[in-house]
Amino acid sequence: MKKHSGKQHMHKETLGIEEDLELTMKFPFNPKLGIDNPALCLGEDPGTDPEPAPRVCVLRKDANGTFGFYLRMEIERDGHVIRQVVPGGPAHLAGLKDGDQVLQVNGEYVHEEAHIRVAQKVKASGSRLSLTVLDEESYEKMCAEKISPISILTNYIPESCPRPKLCLVRNEGKGFGFTATATGGVRGTFLLTVEDGGAAQKAGVPQGARLLEVNGESIVSLTMSQLNKKLQQSGSRAVLLVLESSAWAMYESCGIKPSIAFADTSSLPYQPQKLYLVRCHQGYGFLLRQERCVGGQGQFLRELDPGLPAEVAGMREGDCLLGVNGQSVEGLEHEDIVSLILESGNQVTLLVISNEGDRFYREIGTSPLLFYEDKSHNKVSEVY
Known part of the structure; x- marks a missing residue:
């Protein structure tokens, strides 16, 4: 480095x-x-x-x-x-x-x-x-x-209970590909009809899903006109938190309201990536920089040297650093993060996300680490 x-x-x-x-x-x-x-x-x-x-x-x-x-x-x-x-x-x-x-x-x-x-x-x-x-x-x-x-x-949420889904729906000139229907005249209760082949279906929104959030904000108190206005203000993309309608009763029976804390993010295009680097005689081959970003400061990976460990491991220019050797770097001083990497010796494991992915999660007010699963071990990893 x-x-x-x-x-x-x-x-x-x-x-x-x-x-x-x-x-x-x-x-x-x-x-x-x-x-x-x-x-x-x-x-x-x-x-x-x-x-x-x-x-x-x-x-x-x-x-x-x-x-x-x-x-x-x-x-x-x-x-x-x-x-x-x-x-x-x-x-x-x-x-x-x-x-x-x-x-x-x-x-x-x-x-x-x-x-x-x-x-x-x-x-x-x-x-x-x-x-x-x-x-x-x-x-x-x-x-x-x-x-x-x-x-x-272990038993307060049944394993069979579907998780809410976080979906990124892109309007490519034909709308978001769904319509919302208020049920029972209740404010904030909307079911979605998803168009075949439309943007919502491509983003993984289930047919008949119940809408929970739009762009990181709860819709629990919105009227239909307020919801339509919020969607119109979304521009070319909308981030939806949805739940299969049949699952709502299961959460109610457990006394739990489904939220982003339980969300399945597997359909999102932005996923953290674990990189394993082994230092060569020229170093790791990247520069760690602290830069301003949405909501504050972030640690970004820059100036990758061709053929050196960082690039070979899959690091991309502008990736945001999330964790070092299983420890979160969010909220740490820049020099403390550098020390974590240097103290690792000749090898280090980094958790990163693309620059676009970092911006996406910041804009909806949450961290990708809330949802990260270490698939190499087939279990939920430590939260960094």
Whole structure:
């Protein structure tokens, strides 16, 4: 890797650390702003003594780029605890409560992970964040009964339940290839009729799908005229989050509202790529640069040398760097990322996405790492 002397410096969010006390990560908030996703909670029968049941809460950052809660590590409790949820902030509106125990971040089990790693995962989530939590009482019950935290996560969404699909529909002069129909006169409830051979069908939109989001925004409160206006403003492409209509009842029976946190992105043209590089005597053959991009700063791969390891591994000019050796680089200082690569020795594994793909995910306010699956191991990879 070449050295870039003119790199910019990213602002690094401070994490307060006190020796032997607690590690706190603060997300300030604007109480006047909310989110477009309600709390996603599992209900329980008030007439029974229920087993500890997780809740899935999806948050969207406010205009200041904050979530509105503290993530803490406490001496008297294992794992990671939600504290100081400010009334009216995104966390409060998403259903988080003081004392909630965090079990998953963006679908990844984190209960036993180091606190600073969990904080990094939260920071790397983009403008959306999915947390699976237990309320404090349920967590204490789980501990008293010696129930494994991971065991209560296995059955709250049936494996047979179809996942929402994130689809990029391009208008190539003949429209988006679908029509929306409001059902039952309910605001925000739209089913899609997909034209054979049209743009929506090519993008993977199922026939009769229920529409959940357009361009990263929930349509739950829209009228038909408002939805049409939003689609007209989309220009030449629209990003749709849809769900097979038959699956809606399955989610309702589990007490969960489907969201982008569960999305299948396999039909999207933009997918992260894992690159394995072995250094030669001339180095890796690329330059890592920090550059301005949609929503802030990014790390981009430039000036590839023909025939050297980076190009041979499949790196492309302008790729955005997402991870180094299984660790997220989102939110890290440029020099820290360079150090991660140099400390790797003569070989390094990089996770990258095309420049266009990076811009796509930034524009809809989420991170590609939320959906990344390591197909080489046939399982969901670590979230970087």
